[in-house]
Amino acid sequence: LAAILWLAAMGMALWTLVGILEKKIITWNT
Structure with a gap:
């Protein structure tokens, strides 16, 4: 259970x- 969480x-x-x-990539490209 702990592993799944x-x-x-x-x-x-x-x-x-x-x-x-x-x-960040979108803001750099525009």
Whole structure:
């Protein structure tokens, strides 16, 4: 159970990082 929660937390962190990177790339391109 703890491992599943840890993996879920890591997944959410990765998605938030990807979102921030995408926003930065979009602002750089425009």
